[in-house]
Amino acid sequence: LEPCCHHGRTPPCMRAIARAGIVRVVIGMQDPNPMVDGRGIAWLQEQGVDVRVGVEEAACRAVNARFVRWVTTGMPHVTLKLAVTLDGRIADRNGGARWISGPASRRLVHRWRAAMDCVWVGSNTARLDDPLLLPTLVPMRRAPLRVVVDSDASLPLSSQLVQTVGRGPVLVATREDADAKRVAALVAAGVEVWQAAPDGERVPVKDLLAYLGGRGVSGVLVEGGAGLAASLIREGLVDRLCVFVAPKLLGDPEATPMVADLGISALADARHFAVEGVRRVGDDVLIEMVPRGG
Numbered sequence: 001l002e003p004c005c006h007h008g009r010t011p012p013c014m015r016a017i018a019r020a021g022i023v024r025v026v027i028g029m030q031d032p033n034p035m036v037d038g039r040g041i042a043w044l045q046e047q048g049v050d051v052r053v054g055v056e057e058a059a060c061r062a063v064n065a066r067f068v069r070w071v072t073t074g075m076p077h078v079t080l081k082l083a084v085t086l087d088g089r090i091a092d093r094n095g096g097a098r099w100i101s102g103p104a105s106r107r108l109v110h111r112w113r114a115a116m117d118c119v120w121v122g123s124n125t126a127r128l129d130d131p132l133l134l135p136t137l138v139p140m141r142r143a144p145l146r147v148v149v150d151s152d153a154s155l156p157l158s159s160q161l162v163q164t165v166g167r168g169p170v171l172v173a174t175r176e177d178a179d180a181k182r183v184a185a186l187v188a189a190g191v192e193v194w195q196a197a198p199d200g201e202r203v204p205v206k207d208l209l210a211y212l213g214g215r216g217v218s219g220v221l222v223e224g225g226a227g228l229a230a231s232l233i234r235e236g237l238v239d240r241l242c243v244f245v246a247p248k249l250l251g252d253p254e255a256t257p258m259v260a261d262l263g264i265s266a267l268a269d270a271r272h273f274a275v276e277g278v279r280r281v282g283d284d285v286l287i288e289m290v291p292r293g294g
Contacts, residue, residue: 002031005040014040024050028060033071070218075209078237080222083244084258093254095128101244104282110137116144117217122228123150132160143168149203149228153178157189165190173208205231230260241273241289
């Protein structure tokens with residue numbers, strides 16, 4: 001990324017480069033931040049530094065995707081992760097989802113958690129799986145903000161999330177008309193509660209992303225469930241879709257599908273994704289995709 005030219009959390013990189021006597025700088029991509037956007041490059045050139053821009057630019061843009069999304073739109077970059085059976089189910093008919101994917105896949109997801117600012121789940125996942133959402137399988141420098149999208153503010157006070165607010169922050173995103181007593185109980189337990197006017201019966205996920213982006217969250221990892229996945233896909237808010245396919249079959253029409261109803265009845269209207277990578281992770285297969293044209 002282009003060396004910065006402004007004071008943010010650190011002083012300008014370009015001045016440190018000049019002071020160090022560096023005579024040649026190779027830059028992968030220009031910084032899209034309006035406060036920089038070529039100014040660092042121009043200043044270095046004025047100091048007589050040989051500057052080359054655009055080396056491995058596509059790869060650099062991929063590495064900086066979270067930052068680019070946040071700095072250009074004010075919205076976090078959203079990665080939707082799903083673990084599915086061969087027939088596309090994320091849980092059995094009783095809501096059981098442990099464990100669809102294998103140990104190697106779970107460890108990789110914990111690495112993703114450790115690199116993210118924020119991890120999301122829906123209320124059903126929070127209630128049925130009682131997840132911790134911390135990257136306990138890998139070293140953690142800083143706990144991600146753990147978010148439950150919960151229209152009724154029904155997250156149990158006995159849940160792992162509430163019981164571990166001392167290990168990392170927890171936010172419940174709910175509607176303005178959620179039960180006031182439940183909201184007060186969550187706040188008293190140390191949980192942050194964000195409330196907004198409902199989108200039908202749902203929490204407005206786009207508004208939630210805008211709120212998080214405004215407080216500096218640049219990357220969100222969404223780990224389910226089907227309803228939350230559908231809301232994000234329906235509104236075009238998924239920047240990256242990562243599907244772990246386990247070599248297992250349920251064959252049960254009552255099991256939970258990977259995505260809830262999108263309101264699509266014709267194949268011609270299906271949401272399209274471009275496959276960027278397919279690899280084996282333990283016994284599972286990981287398919288990494290971006291929205292077609294994204």
